[in-house]
Amino acid sequence: MLAGLIAVGCTPRTTTGSGNEATQAQNPSIPEYPPLYNVDVEVCGNIIAPLEDGKRCVSTQLRLWGPVGEAKLVQTGVSLPSVSAVQHKVAIASKGCYPAYPQPSQEQFYWADTIIQVNRGGEPPTIEMTQTQLSNQHVHELVTGTLSDSTVPTFGGVGCEPAPAN
Template sequence: MFNCKLNWFWLMTTGVMVAACTPTTIDTSGNNESNIAQASSIPNYPPMYNVEVKVCGDIIAPIRDEQRCINQNLRLWGPVKEAKLVRTGISLPSVSAVDHKVAIASQGCYPVYLQPSQPQFYWADTIIQVNRGSTPTIEIKQTQLSNQQIYELMTNRLTSRRIATFGGRGCEPAPVN
């Protein structure tokens, strides 16, 4: 009997100590110290954009929605200032189309440039065959990434198969005036 009272005594003492050490309020605002420390450890990044480039016109491309278009998705530092279609091939009499490339004015592309570079024209890694005598149109749609998205991208947590990276000879400075 004495042993049973002693066990209840220790059980009650342990319960009182646990209750005394438990906080009486719960922080539901999300502003606790660990969240603040984590948020402050994310550096501020320069602006980065997901850019969709659409070239349409009398080009060699599949017909979709009654148009011939080529789309390319890029990730660029800084906003796109301008895009140009530049002839890179030789116009031969026996060939109806001439090779062109898209040159985009930005501060470089990710992941080739891990930080913004000098603002200038850079080649997008797409060759577009334009039929002689035609002038295709270029449309650009850009969406700025949040600082958190850039952080996740830099730490390899953001995966997007939709965004193409520059490959081959893309993202080199383009000699465009």
């Protein structure tokens, strides 16, 4: 009987928590990272874009430090009478874009690397966002460069700079 008690006392115990405790116990060298999200943004409507399935849409994928808030379309070009469309950009409330910001920054609006030509007149375009939080393990692999993901969204050009709040 004594051998049975010793055997029970030495067996590993399982947790019924959220699962993070077990993951942390298995990978004690992985620090806890702030939330990072894969964000798909789609702007559709009265814009200059190819017609697909009866809609004109522009899509972009981003990796944003959370929390991720509102997305808005901001006019960045000059409205000229001789031109039928005006340049706009998407601004998203977050703590910055990865990898341009290797860690979260100030929570504010940041530009997505997308320029959209909005036709004058008619209904304003709609913005739809889908966000998926990455696991702490995935964030660790991204930050340490051990992830071999060839489809990682990156920023080139004019993306991920702070955007005006208005």
